[in-house]
Amino acid sequence: MSDKTATLNVDGSSLELPVLPGSVGPEVVDIRKMYGQTGKFTYDPGFTSTASCQSAITYIDGGEGILLHRGYPIDQLAEKANFLEVAYLLLHGDLPKQEELDEFTQTITYHTMVHEQLAQFFRGFRRDAHPMAVMTGVVGALSAFYHDSTDITDPQQRLIASHRLIAKMPTIAAMAYKYSVGQPFVYPQNDLSYTGNFLRMTFSVPAEPYEVNPVIERAMDRIFILHADHEQNASTSTVRLAGSSGANPFACIAAGIACLWGPAHGGANEAALNMLREIGDEKNVKAYVDRAKDKNDPFRLMGFGHRVYKNYDPRAKVMQQTAEEVLKELNISDPVLDVARQLEQIALNDDYFIEKKLYPNVDFYSGIILNAIGFPTEMFTALFALARTTGWVAQWNEMISDPEQKIGRPRQLYVGATQRDYVPVGER
Numbered sequence: 001m002s003d004k005t006a007t008l009n010v011d012g013s014s015l016e017l018p019v020l021p022g023s024v025g026p027e028v029v030d031i032r033k034m035y036g037q038t039g040k041f042t043y044d045p046g047f048t049s050t051a052s053c054q055s056a057i058t059y060i061d062g063g064e065g066i067l068l069h070r071g072y073p074i075d076q077l078a079e080k081a082n083f084l085e086v087a088y089l090l091l092h093g094d095l096p097k098q099e100e101l102d103e104f105t106q107t108i109t110y111h112t113m114v115h116e117q118l119a120q121f122f123r124g125f126r127r128d129a130h131p132m133a134v135m136t137g138v139v140g141a142l143s144a145f146y147h148d149s150t151d152i153t154d155p156q157q158r159l160i161a162s163h164r165l166i167a168k169m170p171t172i173a174a175m176a177y178k179y180s181v182g183q184p185f186v187y188p189q190n191d192l193s194y195t196g197n198f199l200r201m202t203f204s205v206p207a208e209p210y211e212v213n214p215v216i217e218r219a220m221d222r223i224f225i226l227h228a229d230h231e232q233n234a235s236t237s238t239v240r241l242a243g244s245s246g247a248n249p250f251a252c253i254a255a256g257i258a259c260l261w262g263p264a265h266g267g268a269n270e271a272a273l274n275m276l277r278e279i280g281d282e283k284n285v286k287a288y289v290d291r292a293k294d295k296n297d298p299f300r301l302m303g304f305g306h307r308v309y310k311n312y313d314p315r316a317k318v319m320q321q322t323a324e325e326v327l328k329e330l331n332i333s334d335p336v337l338d339v340a341r342q343l344e345q346i347a348l349n350d351d352y353f354i355e356k357k358l359y360p361n362v363d364f365y366s367g368i369i370l371n372a373i374g375f376p377t378e379m380f381t382a383l384f385a386l387a388r389t390t391g392w393v394a395q396w397n398e399m400i401s402d403p404e405q406k407i408g409r410p411r412q413l414y415v416g417a418t419q420r421d422y423v424p425v426g427e428r
């Protein structure tokens, strides 16, 4: 704790506000007593200058393009760890020792099956429902199936709910896919890895043997790692806000899924691939870059720009490399990858993008990889939700255990009508 303060002068009097240091990164001005002492709120739509909590999970330096989970750089984790190792790290704070990883892997593996009645729940959806609509509904419904892990005051129940969510998400995402294509649900198989199991549940059919391709398994695992957590983004903040009222974890994660669905957030990889397909050919790239720069055209380059990164998103670099590896393994030459490379080159050298510090984000290349693996675009955000569930449960647990936690209740700058008297309907 430092004794540094910031002085706020308001209405002729001054107020000393504590300045709190983090372990790294910008200090924060603690304004908690401001309203009580000055009768004033701060105004910050979109939380561009406001820390909503303290957290020890993920650190981002957007200017430098740094992303650390519990201190470990994302590129090291993506290269050297597997997804469950990263999940353990996010949840427990340190990388697991071998026995801890074995036990965690065993626990997650043995929670991958879902209640059999849940299959009937799926059947209530139209076959053409978006997988994110299905995921929001089904994950919210888990609280109706697993009553024994909804007491948020019990740390053991919280841990079991966290394990259940991480374990069942691949099963639910695969079921959403199978339902949409009219194929039978595939049960998990416990001798496969977390990611291998997901690929099998998604792409195998009972009529044929299925072998997991280790290059695709590794690429998919890496995609999960790259999406596992990203500090207080919109969906994570939604999970925390929902959880701050004491709502059960399944309901909170369903709220996070709903938020993630938006095209400015998790829906961007779907939008980015659609955009690259629409551009279609390298010769059209310049015209689209010009549209993105035109103030009178609402078009934006999807997969470009980020609220926090004002430098190359470190996840985008790993994603680009993975895209090259997967396309090579599958022997696919996708013109969309050429369009992406060309678009990136033109945009990175264009004054508009340089001045606004707009770089490719994680979503720019991920759609190309997922498409090559065989996922339809509607599944992209569902895969993001699967991976981000790990971050969400880690953040949710951290919030519940934080003694400073309060129900999230932002204030507002009211600009509506002042008090007026009711007028009977015939006299208006």
Ligand code: ACO
Residues within 6 Å of the ligand: 263, 264, 265, 266, 268, 292, 293, 299, 300, 301, 302, 303, 304, 305, 306, 307, 308, 356, 358, 361, 362, 363
């Ligand atoms: N293409 C063209 N111009 C852009 C783009 C883009 N992709 N992104 C931002 N800009 C411009 C804006 O027009 C604005 O210009 P102005 O200052 O002249 O008005 C300026 O850059 C700042 O943009 P904001 O929207 O104010 O920045 P903000 O931080 O609110 O938005 C966001 C970040 C939503 C990600 C934005 O860059 C965007 O819409 N990108 C495309 C969607 C996308 O890829 N989203 C994925 C984000 S990553 C994730 O969720 C996993």
